[in-house]
Every structure is written in C-alpha cells, then in structure tokens.
Amino acid sequence: MLDIKWIRENPEKLDEALARRGAPPAAADLIKLDEARREHLKRLQELQNRRNEASREIGKAKATKDETLAERLIAEIAEIKAEIQDGEETERRLDGSLEDALARIPNLPFDDVPVGKDEADNVELRRVGERPDFAFKPREHYELGEAMGLMDFDQAAKISGSRFTILKGALARLERALGQFMLDLHTSEHGYQEVAVPLLVRDEALFGTSQLPKFAEDQFHTTEGRWLIPTAEVPLTNLARERIIDVAELPMRVTALTPCFRSEAGSAGRDTRGMLRQHQFNKVEMVSITTSDTSVDEHERMTGAAEEVLKRLGLAYRVVTLCTGDMGFGARKTYDIEVWLPGQGAYREISSCSVCGDFQARRMNARYRAEGEKAAQFVHTLNGSGVAVGRALIAVMENYQNEDGSITVPPVLRPYMGGIDQIGGPG
Template sequence: MLDIKWIRDNPGKLDAALEKRGASPAATDIIKLDERRRDHLKILQDLQNRRNEASKEIGKAKGSGDNARADALIEEVGKLKAEIQDGEETERRIDADLEDVLARIPNVPLDDVPVGADEADNVEIRRIGEPPRFDFEAREHFDIGEALGMMEFEQAAKISGARFTILKGQLARLERALGQFMLDLHTGEHGYSETAVPLLVRDEALFGTGQLPKFAEDLFHTSEGRWLIPTAEVSLTNLVREKTLDAAELPIRVTALTPCFRSEAGAAGRDQRGMLRQHQFYKVELVSITDEESSLDELERMSASAEEVLKRLGLAYRVVTLCTGDMGFGARKTYDIEVWLPGQGTYREISSCSVCGDFQARRMNARYKVAGEKAQRFVHTLNGSGVAVGRALIAVMENYQNADGSITVPEALRPYMGGLEIIAAG
C-alpha cells in the first residue's frame, strides 16, 4: 500500500506510474477522498471540544445555582454525544473507503524498469548456458512422462478435474529430489532459514502481501473462510506482520517448500496439456526482509540464488527484467528467470524475483527501529521462486531426455535419487 502523504505530495508521480502500468490516473480522486476525511475529522474534533467545554460548564452552572443554564447545557451535551457517535460512524465509513481505494493501487515501479504493455516488452539481461542439441526430435514432458508410465493426466482429471497431474515411481521421486536439493542449496549455501508454514491463511495475511482484495478470483477459498496459499510468500512474509524489529536483526532470509494452489482464473486455453500451469504445484520460495538501504542489493542476491539452482542442474536459461505492464501488483522491480524447454523450443518462466519496497510492510504494519532514531521505519520485503519445482521437473525431463525415451538424472540430483543415473520404463 502506498503512503497517503506521499500521494498528496506527489500526485503527478503517482499518475505517471499508473500510466506506465496501463492504469487510469487516480491521484485526484484519492486526494479528494482524503480531504473529505480530513474535513470530517476537523468537524468531529470541534464537536468533541465543544462537548468537553459544555460538560465543564454544567458544573459551573450548577455551582452558581443557574439550574436553567445547567439543564440547557445537559441537553446540548446529549445532542453533541449523538452527533459525535454519528460522526464516528461516518469516519469509519470514510476510512474504509479510503483504505479500499489505496488497497487497489499497485506499487510504483522503479525508474529503471522498462516501460511496456506486456511480456513482449520485457528486456533480456543475459543468457546462461547453451540449449542441448539432440540427434532426434525433442519431445515435450507429457509425451515423455506418459510413455514412461509415470505421468497420468486422465486419471488425475477423474479425481480432481483439469490442471492436475499424477506422478508415479521415479518421476515422483525426481520431483521430491528437486525440492530437497533446492532447500539444501538455499539453506546450506545461500543463508536462508528453512521454515514450515501454514498452507491455509486468513484474509489479513493475503491482504498483507497484496493478493486481496483485488485478486480474490485467482485464489481458492474454503467454506470456513480461510484461503489456500497461492505461494509460500504469503506465509513467509507475514512472519513479520505487526512486528517492530531491531535494525540489527535484518536482513531476515527464509525459505519454504510447499504446495501452492491457484485457480488460474485468467489462464483459459493456456498450457492446457501437461503440467506447466497447474491448480496445485510445489515451489521453493525465498523471502527476504531488509532495511530500506539494502533491498535493491538483496534483489540481485536473491536472483543469483535462484539462478544457481539452474546452474547446478546444467539447464540453459535467460534473465529478463519485466516491463511495467507485465510486473506484479506489489512489485517495484522484477526479474524473471526463464529456463530453456527443448520440447517447446523456447524459454519459459521458472522463477520470478521481486523487490516490493515498503509496499507490503505498510499493509502488514511491519517496522524496524534504528538505534538513535526516534521514528520507526517500514521494512522492505522481497520474494522469489527458488525455484518452481514442477517446472524444474519439466525442464530436467526435456533437457535430459534420451532417444530411447529414458531420462538421464542430473549429477546434482543423484544423491537424492539413491545414486540412480537413468529413469527408464519398466
């Protein structure tokens, strides 16, 4: 959430940022609503002051024997109390309206973020590794998995509907191995602390990270009022919700391997075959909580941690900076890491690393204090996939496929596979 004071002081900057994101200007309407709130608070304060004055005058009137004056004042105080109660209810409505408007305004992109409408305007930064060359026609993961008898879509659909997958045997183990490998790498070498977090969260947690109220249709809601997490970012970032940390505690770096649940409401017709776009999938999430001076450097560090996963797996990839029109709601800047998929003959997203500044912290009321400073500051938050396990499985299957339909297990994963080198049918 953006600071209303910043909006009042920088209306032009807000509208320019919204224009870059392809959104309509909003500063004038927000400031008008805030002015209405301020005017109402002044009226309410005047009523409260008059009530206090009249209450004091009642005692003086009674003390001087002026009962008529005292009765008139008592009647006035009664009317003032009723007006104040009505005014406080109006204040709550105005506050709720203002908060709702602010909650739907996206974050302000950093100045170096490329301006654009959609993914076609994203800017490639670098490519790492060479895509493999086969002396046979590369197949997509679903053809490989079904031929091995270890990947089922029809039975998954009978159980749960579209966009679910059943993995069996060594492919199921390979998916588990990928998650364990990523956790060990990030905790053992990159300084992240493994954390087991709730998969069901309350409205407030999703509001804190920016999924609510605007993106409710992308989520799964339970009959008891909780939500299934779309990413462990929600639970991990909310670890500092309503806390005030010491600056010396920062940065905080946490990671979790969890299932994630997404309705894919806006993905009709996209990636229908296979397991690229699922309602349920595993992901290793990285979250950092920093001070305001360190967050941009932390974005580079986080992205490097995610890239290292692909380097260790020997997968070719590229890194792009997302343009303003393709960037997430809460992000100020985002790097997407896209892995090469031979079956599709293209790069596909496998990780997205974003710096959010204090946008989420304001929604969570997460602060820190610096020694010698009276005022507290909002923390800065970052999140990234380190990486999406299902998509890493797809990438390994397609990049390490063999002409006979088998899959070579990358060396980095063999310790997690009991030394297995080849996944083959039968």
C-alpha cells in the same frame, strides 16, 4: 499500499507512474476521499472540544446556581454525544472507503523498469548456459512421462478435473529430489532459514501480500473462510506482520517448500497440455525482509540464489526484466528467470524475483527500528521462486532426455535419488 500523505504531496508523480503501468490516473479521486475523511475528523475534533468546554461551563453554572444554564448545557452535551457517535460510524465508513481505494492501486515501478504493455516488451538481461543439441527431435515432458507410464493426466482428471497431474515411481522421486536439493542449497549456502508454514491463511494474510482484494478470483477459498496459499510468499512474508523488528535481526531471509494452489482464472486455453500450468504445484519460495537502504542489493542477491539452482542443474536459462505492463501488482521491479525447454523450443518462466519496497509492509504494519532511532520505519519485502519445482522437473526431463525415451538424472540430484542415474529406457 501507498502512503496517502505522499500522494497528497506528489499527485502528478502518482499519475505518471500509473500511466507507465498502463493504469488510469487516481490521484484526484484518492485526494478527494482523503479530504472528506480529514474534514470529517476536523468536525469530530471540534465537537469533542465543544463537549469538553461545555462540561467545564456546567461546573461554573452549578457553582453560581444557574440551573437553567446548566440544564441547557447538559442537553447540548447529550446532542453532541449523539452526533459524535454517529460521526464515529461515518469515520469508519470514510476510513474504509479510502483504504479500499488505496488497496486497489498497484505499486509504483522503479525508474529503471522498462515501459511496456505485456511480455513482448520485457528486456532480456543475460543468457546463461549452453542449450543442448540433440541428434533427434526432442519430446515434451508429457510425451516422455506418459510413455514411461510415470505421468498420468487422465486418472488425475477423473479424480480432480483438469490441470492436475499424478506422478509415479522415479518421476515422483525426482520431483521430491528437486525440492530437497533446492532447500538444502538455499539453507546451507544462501543464508535462508527453512520454515514450515500453514497452507491455509486468513483474509488479512492475503491482503498483506496484496492478493486481496483485487485478485480474489485467482485464489481457492474454503467454506470456513480461509484461503489455500497461492505461494509460500504469503505466510513467509506475514511472519513480519504487526511487528517492530530490531534492525539487528535484518535482513531476515526465510524459505519454504510447499504445495501452492491457484485457480488459473485468467489462463483459459493456455498450456492445457502437460503440467506447466496447474491448479496444484510445488514450489520453493524465498522471502527477504530488509531495511529500506538494502532492498535493491537484496533483489540482486535473491535473483542470484535462484539462478544458482539452474546452474547446479546444468540448465540453460535467461534473465529478463519485466516491463511495467507485465509486472506484478505489488512489485516495484521484477526479474523473471526463464529456463530453456527443448520440447517446446522456448524459454519459459521458472522463477520470478520481485522487490516490493514498503508496499506490503504498510498493509501488514510490519516495521523495524534502527539503532538510536525512536520512530519505527516500514520494512522492505522481497519474494522470489527458488524455484518452481514442477517446472524444474519439466526442464530436467526435457533437457536430459535420451533418444530411447529415458532421462539421465543430473549429477547434483543423484545423492537424493539413491544413486539412480537414469529413469526409464528399454527393458
């Protein structure tokens, strides 16, 4: 959420930033809502002052035995009290209108974020690793998995509907191995603390990380009012909510491996084959809570941690900077890491690392107090996939496939597979 004080002082900058995102201007409407709220608060303060003044005048009237004046003042105070009570309800309504309007305004991109409409305008930063050169036509992951009898979409559809997958045997173990490998890497080498988090959260948690109110249709809502998490970013980032953290505790780096749940409301017809785009998938998430002067460097560090997963797995990938039109609602800058999938002959997103500034912190009232400072400041938050486990499984299957349909297990995963070095194949 943006600071209304900053908006009042910088209306042109807000509208310019929104224009870079392809969004309509909003400063004038927001300032109008704020002015109405401020005028109302001024009126309430005047009423409070008059009530206090009248109370003092009653004492003077009684001291001089002017009962007529005293009764008139008592009646005036009663009227003021009723007006204040009505005014407090109006205040809540005006506060709510402004907060709702602010909650629907996206974060402002950094100046170095490329301007564009969609993914076609993203800017490639680097390519890493060698793409495999097969002597045969590589197959897609679902062709490999179904041929081995270890990936079942039909039975999953009978149980749960479309966009679900059943993994069996060695493929189920390989997915588990990938998640454990990522957690071990991030906790032992990258300084993240593993956290086991709830998979069901309240409205306030999703609001804090800006999935609500704008993206409610993308979430799964339970009948009792909770939400299934779309990513562990939600509970991990909310670890800082309604807190004042000592600066000595920062940066706070946390990670979790969880199932994630997304309705994919806007993806009809996209990636309907296989397990690239699922309603339920596993992901290792990284979250950093930092100070305002370290968050940009932390963004580079986090992206490097996600890249290291792919380097250890021996997978070719590229890093792109998302343009303003493709960037997430709460981000100021985002790097996507796209892994090479030979079966598709394309790079596909496997991680997204974003720096959000204090946008989420304002929604969560998450602050820190620097040494020697009396006033607390809002923390800066970052989140990144470290990485999507299901997509990593797809990438391993397609990049390590053999002509006979078997899959070679990457060396770094073999300790997690009980020494198994190959899945499937003849016999």
